[in-house]
Structure formats: structure tokens, C-alpha cells
Amino acid sequence: MSLADEVAIARKEIRADGYEMSVGEIANLYRDGELRIDPEYQRLFRWDETRKTRFVESLLLGIPIPPVFVYQGEDNVWELIDGLQRLSTIFQMMGILQGERAEELGELVLEGTTYLPSLSGKKWEPTSEDSDDGLGGSLQIQIKRSRIRVEILQPESDATAKFELFQRLNTGGASLSEQEIRNCVAVMIDPSFFAWIKALSINPDFTTVTAQTETAVESQMSVELALRIISFSEIPYNKRLDVHEYLDRALLKLAESQTLDRDSVADRFNRSFKILNRALGDSSFRRWDGQNFRGKFLMSVFEVIGHGVYQNIEAIELLGDDNADQFVQRRARELWQDEVFKTNSGGGTRGTTRLANLLPMAKDFMCP
Known part of the structure; x- marks a missing residue:
């Protein structure tokens, strides 16, 4: 052509x-x-x-x-x-x-x-x-x-x-974040979809474990994180796409989907972050220094632990509350010894490389 x-x-x-x-x-x-x-x-x-x-x-x-x-x-x-x-x-x-x-x-x-x-x-x-x-x-x-x-x-x-068109027009003036633009587009496509994912993003367990700063909340980062969890499971990641391009396309597909069972997805999402909150609280996605979880929220940890728990929620729940908590805590510590994670989670790692390597390992890593 x-x-x-x-x-x-x-x-x-x-x-x-x-x-x-x-x-x-x-x-x-x-x-x-x-x-x-x-x-x-x-x-x-x-x-x-x-x-x-x-x-x-x-x-x-x-x-x-x-x-x-x-x-x-x-x-x-x-x-x-x-x-x-x-x-x-x-x-x-x-x-x-x-x-x-x-x-x-x-x-x-x-x-x-x-x-x-x-x-x-x-x-x-x-x-x-x-x-x-x-x-x-x-x-x-x-x-x-x-x-x-x-x-x-x-x-x-x-x-x-x-x-x-919306993205290209809204690149200045209000200094919109990537997710703020997605929010507006979601409203244009299907207001009920935006209301649904917004509700997931303010789930108390989710807001606790993601430990968002006021600045992150203002830029709608919590909505982006909720979108990431759903997208990772519903829309296969294309290695050729920039992370935000991937999220843009995923939002379009999810918002327009006639087959997405929103109730089932929301239930899985809420159960997953309930376990994470119970097991690790606001330490869920922080660095393990050998003795304690410290520092700020890390996207690389979120992409392995958060996505991994979501993928394996039924198997983790079968362990029973105490054993499930111990399992999640142990794997969150062991993550920092995993060679694939260490190689693909450093500060200089491109987002595309990180996602391409960490998403495939997440399900197996968090499988009991």
C-alpha cells in the first residue's frame, strides 16, 4: 500500500x-x-x-x-x-x-x-x-x-x-498526564467503563497497598495502576509498543469490549488486593533490604507481585488466610534474589524491556 x-x-x-x-x-x-x-x-x-x-x-x-x-x-x-x-x-x-x-x-x-x-x-x-x-x-x-x-x-x-486526535490536541495548556487524557477518552467512549475502573482505583485495599502520594493521586496514577492490572491480564503486551501506547490501546479495547465481564474482573481485582493488604499493607510494592521493606512504591514490584497475585488468586486463597499471607510475604522477599527481576528492574531499564520480561515471570513466580 x-x-x-x-x-x-x-x-x-x-x-x-x-x-x-x-x-x-x-x-x-x-x-x-x-x-x-x-x-x-x-x-x-x-x-x-x-x-x-x-x-x-x-x-x-x-x-x-x-x-x-x-x-x-x-x-x-x-x-x-x-x-x-x-x-x-x-x-x-x-x-x-x-x-x-x-x-x-x-x-x-x-x-x-x-x-x-x-x-x-x-x-x-x-x-x-x-x-x-x-x-x-x-x-x-x-x-x-x-x-x-x-x-x-x-x-x-x-x-x-x-x-x-484527542491526545494530539491535549499536549499543552493544562499539562495533562497520560492517564488524565485516557480518562477523558474513556468518558467519550463509554462513561460506565470509566466509572467502573475509577471505582476499582479507590478500593481501600488497593489505595493502601499502592501507597500513592498526593501528586500521584492528582495525576490519576491510581487509575493507571488499576488499568495496568486489568490490561496485563486481558490484553497481551506487544513488545514493540511503548508502555503508554500499550495502555492507550488496551483502554480502547477494554472500553469497547462486549465480552469483558466487569463484575468478574472487579471481584478478582478486589480479592487480590485484599490479600496483599492483609499480608503486606503499604509495604507490598517496596524494596526488601534483607531486613525490612523500605523506600517508595516501585512499579517493577507492582508488575510482578500485583499481576502475579491477580493471576493466581484462586490458588492463593486455597492456602487459607494465614498460609496465604505467609506465602505472599515470602515471595515478596524472595523477589529481590530472582535473577530475571534483578536484571530487568534497575533504574536504567526501559519500560518496554521491563514489561516484556517481568510480565511473563509474574504468574509462575506467584503460583503457590
């Missing part, structure tokens, strides 16, 4: 349209529920007051604004894909931002800028009739008449293509 053929096929996978709209028209669509921002995506609205002010300044000065991207659902309602920071700033300023973030953020008070120092302290509406801290009707109209191009992804677009 020639390059031209590949381009032609790929272009057919993304059905798109687009046109320019005024800020006022976009605000009306949002107010009427015809433009939707999913709550999970809205949580990623992170611009500080300075960046918000600079954006408002751009609207007032007529500086061209990058397009926003939406996905048109079967009900013709637009779902925002890219442009969260810009549109949320507009909606917050106008006082029409909806959801939890609206209450948290409150009213937008602008700062002064180099070109417009008098913006300092300005709001959309004045505090009172005799206050001069409002933008004023003339500037409000100017902002509402500013134009932004809206690119519309049609419902016929291939799901994988939507994922690729």
Missing part, C-alpha cells in the same frame, strides 16, 4: 466539519446544554488568574484565538474535546460556568496587563450600580462578538481516530 493510499484511508476515519462562531453563540450553546463539558474533563481546568486574564486580553485586542474541537454525539449535542481552558475562562467570566468547579472558582476577577493595566480588578458585571469594577456593556459586546473557529468531529469518526 502506498503512502497516498494510507493517507486516504486515515482521512476517511476522521469525519470533520467546522465553522466560525461568536463567543456569544458558543456561550448560548453551553447555557442551553447543547455544548457539554464532562465533569471529569472540567476538573482539568487549571489556568491561574494571570493566564485567564491574558486570554481575555487577547479577545479584547482582537488577537486570533486557536480553534476549539468538539465531538458531535448521536443526539447532536457537542462534547468538548479541546479548548477547555479557553472556553471555561469565558464561561467563568460570564458567570455561566456549571458544575463543582464553578462553585470552587467563584467570580473571575481580572488582573492588569502590560497593554491593558486598567483591567486590574475588573469583572464581567460591576459589584454594585455605583461601582466601576465591571467591564461595561461595550466591552462585553466586543468579547461576545469575538469569533472562534469550532472544529466538529462527526459521530461517524473511528473511535481510535478520536483517541489519537
Whole structure:
């Protein structure tokens, strides 16, 4: 197949349209529920007051604004894909931002800028009739008449293509983590799948044994770890893929799967981490120094012990509680003497090499 053929096929996978709209028209669509921002995506609205002010300044000065991207659902309602920071700033300023973030953020008070120092302290509406801290009707109209191009992804677009587009668009601005982008895509594909894996990630046993820092929790690392456990067992790892590329593809397959028994998988997941919590608690995935488990959470240990217990949960449970705990504790210590693990778990080991070698050993290593 020639390059031209590949381009032609790929272009057919993304059905798109687009046109320019005024800020006022976009605000009306949002107010009427015809433009939707999913709550999970809205949580990623992170611009500080300075960046918000600079954006408002751009609207007032007529500086061209990058397009926003939406996905048109079967009900013709637009779902925002890219442009969260810009549109949320507009909606917050106008006082029409909806959801939890609206209450948290409150009213937008602008700062002064180099070109417009008098913006300092300005709001959309004045505090009172005799206050001069409002933008004023003339500037409000100017902002509402500013134009932004809206690119519309049609419902016929291939799901994988939507994922690729979303990833490429969301590489800046909000500084999203890989998993935050996956979360948004999961919501686009099947909200119930995202709710399901999110529920697994906040299982008390799981959160205890993975010992996530506040920063890791904020970047949705716990959801990524839950996704890893399910993916390792359901989607064979392709050695040619970067780890995050593998997780991207695994999420797509899992979210779209008609055969994945979510109840059965969740039960296995919960039983596995219950045993790990009982046996090792927050030491489950730390380094064994010969006397104690020390240090921080280690992904390499998680990939062997966590995946291995999940694969062997029935056999481990048959040992009985005390023997199962002793078995898990013993294997967690012995892991640090295993040559395959030592060779493929060092700081300089590539993620692809680590997964390719540790995942195959996990099941046998944790088999009673």
C-alpha cells in the first residue's frame, strides 16, 4: 500500500466539519446544554488568574484565538474535546460556568496587563450600580462578538481516530498526564467503563497497598495502576509498543469490549488486593533490604507481585488466610534474589524491556 493510499484511508476515519462562531453563540450553546463539558474533563481546568486574564486580553485586542474541537454525539449535542481552558475562562467570566468547579472558582476577577493595566480588578458585571469594577456593556459586546473557529468531529469518526486526535490536541495548556487524557477518552467512549475502573482505583485495599502520594493521586496514577492490572491480564503486551501506547490501546479495547465481564474482573481485582493488604499493607510494592521493606512504591514490584497475585488468586486463597499471607510475604522477599527481576528492574531499564520480561515471570513466580 502506498503512502497516498494510507493517507486516504486515515482521512476517511476522521469525519470533520467546522465553522466560525461568536463567543456569544458558543456561550448560548453551553447555557442551553447543547455544548457539554464532562465533569471529569472540567476538573482539568487549571489556568491561574494571570493566564485567564491574558486570554481575555487577547479577545479584547482582537488577537486570533486557536480553534476549539468538539465531538458531535448521536443526539447532536457537542462534547468538548479541546479548548477547555479557553472556553471555561469565558464561561467563568460570564458567570455561566456549571458544575463543582464553578462553585470552587467563584467570580473571575481580572488582573492588569502590560497593554491593558486598567483591567486590574475588573469583572464581567460591576459589584454594585455605583461601582466601576465591571467591564461595561461595550466591552462585553466586543468579547461576545469575538469569533472562534469550532472544529466538529462527526459521530461517524473511528473511535481510535478520536483517541489519537484527542491526545494530539491535549499536549499543552493544562499539562495533562497520560492517564488524565485516557480518562477523558474513556468518558467519550463509554462513561460506565470509566466509572467502573475509577471505582476499582479507590478500593481501600488497593489505595493502601499502592501507597500513592498526593501528586500521584492528582495525576490519576491510581487509575493507571488499576488499568495496568486489568490490561496485563486481558490484553497481551506487544513488545514493540511503548508502555503508554500499550495502555492507550488496551483502554480502547477494554472500553469497547462486549465480552469483558466487569463484575468478574472487579471481584478478582478486589480479592487480590485484599490479600496483599492483609499480608503486606503499604509495604507490598517496596524494596526488601534483607531486613525490612523500605523506600517508595516501585512499579517493577507492582508488575510482578500485583499481576502475579491477580493471576493466581484462586490458588492463593486455597492456602487459607494465614498460609496465604505467609506465602505472599515470602515471595515478596524472595523477589529481590530472582535473577530475571534483578536484571530487568534497575533504574536504567526501559519500560518496554521491563514489561516484556517481568510480565511473563509474574504468574509462575506467584503460583503457590
